[in-house]
Amino acid sequence: MKTDFNIRDKPRRIGLVEGHLDIIRDYLSATVSNCPDLEIAMGAETVPQLLQRTTQLDLVVLDLAHLPDKSTPADNVMALQNAGISNTIVLTLGDDRRLVQQAAKAGVLSIVLKKASRDVLVEALRAGVIGDPMPTADWAASIDHDPHAPEWKPQERVIIELFASGLLAADISAILKITGPELTAEIRSIIKKYRNADSKIPQLSPKEREVFRLYAYGQGAKGIAQSLGITNNTVWTHIKKVKYKYERVGRPCNTRSEMRQNAIADGIIPEP
Structure with a gap:
């Protein structure tokens, strides 16, 4: 989903929570090296460590499976929100279906695979720093395959299935004959509905x-x-x-x- 942005005097600050911190921080820094509007400002291996270092962040990029404290996506997103950081995307290998579904249910703005192209990652970062969702096939597939997902309206179901098939937002807007902002509003509604739905997956410590x-x-x-x-x-x-x-x-x-x-x-x- 293309996102409009303006280059400010200062770049948008991005935090990273990642078990393989040095490797992924270097990768992200190289990815945004030609993006004057984005900065990898701080990194840590856990959310509490990140919040001890700074809360002045526009976006946090969160790993799922290799965090040393074995925290859940829901716990991490909630801790960030309680600290005033409302924008989170996930960067993951995608090899744990349960964790990907938990991240989607927690309300993250995007789920990006670590093997995704630079363009896809930059687009997700630029959308995330201003609070815009950028659905990916993995985000949609995690919702589509969740047996405990809420009952979707017909158009919501179609949108999820089209994203899960790999189509881009512009193509989906054309198929459904709606504008980009209208599609974004639908996506926000899906994220909110999924996050607020009663789940039959217990939250275990x-x-x-x-x-x-x-x-x-x-x-x-x-x-x-x-x-x-x-x-x-x-x-x-x-x-x-x-x-x-x-x-x-x-x-x-x-x-x-x-x-x-x-x-x-x-x-x-x-x-x-």
């Missing part, structure tokens, strides 16, 4: 997720306790909390078989 993962793989409480350096009682406390959270959203999680099925469905463990 990092420790609950790790215990759940190991238990769903078939490990016993004693083995999990030894692996994580916690007590058996703590393991069972986490398992009870996981079961309770799944039951609250109407998904049975009483037996090990049900727990395994839920873990596979939510991308916590891979399909066999």
